[in-house]
Amino acid sequence: MLATNAANLDTAPAVNSRFRRGPTWYNALFTFLGFIWLIIAFYPVLYMLMTSLRSEQGYLLGIPWLPSLHPTLENYATVVQAGFAHFFLNSIIVSLCSVILIVGCSILCAYVVVRSRNRAVRVIFNVFLVGLALPIQAAIIPIYILITDMGLYDKLIGIILPSVAFGLPLTVLILVNFVRDIPNELYESMGMDGASDFRILRHLVLPLATPALVSVSIYDFVQAWNNFLFPLVLTESTNSRVMPLAIVSFQGQYTMNVPVTMAAVILSALPLILAYIFGRRWLLRGMFAGFGK
Amino acid sequence: MGTGMNWQRWVMVAPAVLFFAVFALFPMIVAVYYSGLNWNGIGIAKWVGGQNWAELFSDGEALMSLRLTVELMVLSWVFQTPISLLIGVFLAGRQKHRAVFGVFYFVPLLFSSVAIGVTWSYILNPNFGLVDALLKAVGIGNGEQNWLGNTHIAMLVVSMIIAWQFIPFHSLLYQSGAKQIPDSLYEAAKIDGAGPWSSFFHITIPQLKYTVVTSSVLILTGSLTYFDLIYVLTDGGPGTSTTVLAMDMYKQAFSNQNIGYGSVLAVILAVAGVVLSILTLRFTGFNRMESQLEGM
Incomplete structure (x- = not known):
């Protein structure tokens, strides 16, 4: 090669x-x-x-590397009946809320970091840079205690809050890089007209930063969707179960019925599969949001 | 609007700062404090100072998990880097069929570590798995190799699955790097009589230098905290043969309820992560990382 x-x-x-x-x-x-x-x-x-697409019988008796002669959708039905829609919805809630909060907080913060020369703001930005290096695993024990003390254990919000915190550093950094590239003259011409920061943000920064916002949103969504450690440690009941945990529990529940678990695996990736089919370029760009503009 | 701060601007920074301070920074600092406690997470915590830290050096399991973490980093790098580089360069070619191949190459990116772990545990299952059935069909082995249950090869197999998961990502990185190499370099080399092999080693590889650094750093920092897939595939076993640092930390804190000792391992993870990242910035700088992606 x-x-x-x-x-x-x-x-x-x-x-x-x-x-x-x-x-x-x-x-x-x-x-x-x-x-x-x-x-x-x-x-x-x-x-x-x-x-x-195999039946349980077909899986045990058929030739494993060939497609089944009698494909069936019964495994998908089993997965749906086992509460899949509920887990799927939980994952959607956690991922969407995380993305909205991360991207919303980040663009506000990024704007100020770029526009202000204040020292405290510099320090804040540098702390975010260091935060890039902090692995989730390193903070998971205190987060578990904190979320439990706040009474948020086994609640979706308990997953969302730390996910937002750990999504922020990279998102802020990417957006700062992007907002910084907006020519200064554009800010000045708007500032001259007496526009407030919120106005400049809304009418200048947001339209120009849309591609970057889409990219980081996709990136943060994929991160939240696939996150395993937070839900594993911070939830326990079926009620607040999200997709990755659901797969593991399907695996435990249907130990011998592999086709059911495989159906759950495929369905768990549904949003990304659809995104790949209909917007491959955007999805791949988004997955690299952390390493490009 | 000038470059100073006003209340409006503080309001704009506040949400990000609050979230990060409360749910990331504060827990990180608390982890250092916890590492000096003797505590099961529920009862009364007792301050024992450096005792947990002292224990670390006499704890064979922890030292083993450190070693396994390094082993995982090395294996990940060795499996992923050469293949990703070759695939990236392959995909950077402008032939139509290569673009079609690329569409399929990236499909593993769509699945979570958990999904991939569960799938591979079935593929490798010694009783009804695909790999053993295939090997048996072609007459190699008795079809009962326990890929993930064998202490000697479990780590190797796990790192190969991790490679399967991440090679698509890194080959995409190399693809965009290789696309940016100017044609003129190859033309000049051709005029000088360089063949394809020599162009590859004297132009392609040196031009991909920063991509190699970026990708390597991501592999190394990523394998430092690798957890999800190992949890699903082997749960650290058989024995402790795949209990890497992050796994050991999880088990100490959440299975053994030993918050103090788990925190010692967590702090080590954090320090290692920060040190690796500082080295990254030193050697690459984020700007160079960015430039890798412009060809996408």
């Missing part, structure tokens, strides 16, 4: 000259190796899907 970019003969445009070196068999070899990786990367996902 080495030197892949040097190995293409079939793309015509002259700008692609770097891909027109090396013999043709290179091309064939790289395509072959690329295909092998395709199987490694995608086949397990296909296996999830195939298994989720």
